[in-house]
Amino acid sequence: EKNFTIALVGNPNCGKTSIFNALTGARQHVGNWPGVTVEKKEGTVSFNGNEISVIDLPGAYSLSASSEDEMVAVNYILQEKPDVVVNVIDSANLERNLYFTLQLIEMDTNVIIALNMTDEAVKKNIFINTAKLRDALGVSVVTTVATKNKGIWELLETSAAMKVKPGRPVQPDYWQTMNRESGALAEALVEEGIAGKESANLVAVRLLEDEAFAQTQIAGCPTLEKLADKEKDRITSRFGLEPGIYLADQRYIFIGQIIKDCVRRETPPQRDLT
Ligand code: GDP
Ligand code: K
Ligand code: MG
Numbered sequence: 001e002k003n004f005t006i007a008l009v010g011n012p013n014c015g016k017t018s019i020f021n022a023l024t025g026a027r028q029h030v031g032n033w034p035g036v037t038v039e040k041k042e043g044t045v046s047f048n049g050n051e052i053s054v055i056d057l058p059g060a061y062s063l064s065a066s067s068e069d070e071m072v073a074v075n076y077i078l079q080e081k082p083d084v085v086v087n088v089i090d091s092a093n094l095e096r097n098l099y100f101t102l103q104l105i106e107m108d109t110n111v112i113i114a115l116n117m118t119d120e121a122v123k124k125n126i127f128i129n130t131a132k133l134r135d136a137l138g139v140s141v142v143t144t145v146a147t148k149n150k151g152i153w154e155l156l157e158t159s160a161a162m163k164v165k166p167g168r169p170v171q172p173d174y175w176q177t178m179n180r181e182s183g184a185l186a187e188a189l190v191e192e193g194i195a196g197k198e199s200a201n202l203v204a205v206r207l208l209e210d211e212a213f214a215q216t217q218i219a220g221c222p223t224l225e226k227l228a229d230k231e232k233d234r235i236t237s238r239f240g241l242e243p244g245i246y247l248a249d250q251r252y253i254f255i256g257q258i259i260k261d262c263v264r265r266e267t268p269p270q271r272d273l274t
Pocket of ligand 1: 011012013015016017019117118119120144146147148
């Protein structure tokens with residue numbers, strides 16, 4: 001396959017557009033996503049005989065479709081299924097950025113991490129062990145400094161390799177648990193024609209999390225509304241927490257362990273000035 005698509009995603013201000021510019025240069029087109037006022041940036045880059053389309057998705061803190069920007073990002077990933085999803089991360093704010101990364105992993109995307117702003121991280125004495133981060137998430141990690149064009153070639157090389165042989169991100173225990181618990185609801189969503197097989201699990205979990213957009217999708221279908229309520233109550237009494245709170249807690253615990261294992265904060269030795 002010589003033509004494929006890379007989507008750039010991540011929190012606002014992590015450097016997505018800078019990476020997009022570094023990748024595509026002048027070969028880009030700016031328009032709008034259909035139905036919304038969100039800007040759509042597409043470009044192309046030729047690399048080792050591949051013709052690669054690059055999409056700069058709007059920034060988002062989560063993948064729950066609670067704003068137009070998030071909705072565009074979620075819909076694009078679920079419906080257009082880009083071959084490779086590049087999760088751009090601000091290295092100086094790894095902890096916050098990884099919340100989004102976990103959601104990408106949960107969505108079963110072919111994800112690579114671009115660990116961007118590594119220059120800023122070093123200035124703040126933050127050192128990230130990329131090999132450990134890769135192993136903890138089961139995701140390739142490329143370090144970049146977008147504004148200096150650093151790591152861009154490696155990003156293309158890794159993307160091309162991932163297109164041929166998709167990655168195998170970890171499946172966190174909490175997510176497997178939640179998927180088991182939401183199985184009946186997911187099946188009902190497929191039966192009622194609300195969700196396709198590939199997105200039913202995700203919609204089911206979002207319903208259990210009380211996510212507004214998912215709720216609008218089942219509005220007018222009392223059977224599903226009742227089942228969602230019933231399942232939410234059942235899981236809540238089982239976990240002792242509402243599903244949304246359980247998931248957020250579990251993600252933060254998972255991230256906390258990663259930060260502990262992969263990040264070192266070190267101030268350089270002080271010079272003795274006496
Ligand atoms: P986006 O919101 O994710 O598209 O982020 P932008 O690409 O607009 O970048 C946000 C700001 O960070 C801009 O001022 C960029 O010039 C800057 N920036 C992007 N990447 C880097 C980087 O690797 N290092 C540094 N120091 N600044 C960066
Ligand atoms: K910005
Ligand atoms: Mg941008």
